[in-house]
Amino acid sequence: MGDIVNPKQVYRYKQLVKDSELLTRRYECLKKAVIGYSVQGRELIALKLGSGKRKIMLNGAHHAREWLTTALLMNMVEDYCERYENEKNVKILLQDVSIWFVPMVNPDGVTLVQDGVEQFEESDLLIQMNNGSEVFDGWKANIRGVDLNRQYPIDWENIDDQIQKPAPAMFKGPKPLSEPEAKSLYDFALKHKFSFVACYHSSGEEIFWQYKLSGKEYVYAKGFADQLSTITGYRLVDPGPDPSGGGFTDWFIMVQKRPAFTIEIAPYVGPVPVPLKHYNKIWTENKEVGMILARACLYN
Template sequence: MEKIVVPKQNYNDKKMKHDIKKLLSRYSDILYHTVIGYSVEERGIDAIRVGTGEKEIIMHGSHHAREWLTSVLLMDMIEWYAQQIKEKETYQSVAINELFDKVSIWIVPMVNPDGVEFVQTAKSTPNRHQANDKIKKYQEAWKANVRGVDLNRQYPADWDTIDDRIQKPAFANYKGPAPLSEPEALSLYSFTCAHNFLYAVSYHASGEEIFWKYKTEGALLKEAAILANKLSILTGYSLVAPDENPSGGGFTDWFLTEIKRPAFTIEIAPYVGPRAVPLKYYDHIWRENCYVGLFLAKYAVDHPNA
């Protein structure tokens, strides 16, 4: 069967939507699609559910524009998981189709479609949304949305205490005028609040690291530590402990402190600095991460009281 998602290429919102349409046609009984909100430039923010089970997990990518390879990875996962379900393959001696009768994985591949478009084509234009006539020099390193707000500093977890020396729109690190001021972050926040997700994975790049702790304690800290160690073994990535006073504002910071369930920020690829991860790393990234969703789904089934 011809593969739909071709990972080793530039991947923007238009290409992703084309692939989503084809995946939904091929796997209509396995995948479900919805739009959870709209970006500044009114691109739909897509979410795809794999499976039909009551236990829910969320995974998402491309909060940061230059980190669009996380979208490719997640789209590749969607296709592979659907194929595994259809062909009744097994994971750790468990039938995958039966696993996804009990668990659903919601995947939001591209939280920041406008930013990805700008990084790849410069057709999306931050100049229209903020006053900065030198913005194009930051195109390769761009993390923010097209209003110059870093979406992963937008969530209401210690937002007031984030270091905000920038205090204006920029290619990276500006937290915005208020929590959830940006439609992309608000869309993901609202979608998450409307569900009862057991675990969350936020894909970023780069560094081959997993952030998992933030300010957790007690039973949540214990459960998160168990899962983090298992994910570290699965991916080969190092676990990162936060500083004494972590800055907050990230999706997983908020999920841990408000939803009070384990959440993991997974940084794919060797560290490459402030730019997109080169496609030459993709095969390696895939091998390290392809089982993450299956592992969490099986863990949710095996630990019903976790």
């Protein structure tokens, strides 16, 4: 059988829907769930691999221009399914641990970046939010101009929101969890009580792993952060004594009291999508991340 997922392409929401269906038909170990809907009604797809009670979650494309993280996670889904069927140790692991993937948190925004404003009825408003430009390569927000990774209820009130209105990036919204995409992922995390979370972003080859951590919690999380840094080659980032807050990783660390990691793939390319020429290197660096976090569940 040939591969279903082709990550070396402009990976669209429609491709995610199609590949999710094909993968769940081929692999009995994989299940699909819909955890919510975007502003425009696109499904927020989650894929569950394994049957264990201990759970981890990996998500991607909080930010619209960072859609290559979706391709990476879908590549990971298929690779892990194949390993489940062919490697005894992986099958045993995933009888104890379940890996949940949410490959595209922001499908409306991704569609805007990839296919342009003409796909949307509110094109005039979107162009206005985009400072009059019809080029949306740098867009990070959802379709309402809210940055989804500034939406989570941890120090949200203290975010220095100089934007204060819908924009391509950085607007934190009118209140925490005002956007259905962020609220859906938040509810999903509350329901499942994940042991570890990895949130994929781009770019910079960095890992953010702490948010005001100290003491035993700092030491515990640092051990796993060091492992991820070693296998990816990405540097660990110290956000300083007063990080901005509002991110999913920030909220998960402080409220769920479990380790979480924001992993920035690819060399820094600026406010544009990561070029596909970087993909082979990205895959080599990140393909074991889910397995490492799954194994970590067995020892905590």
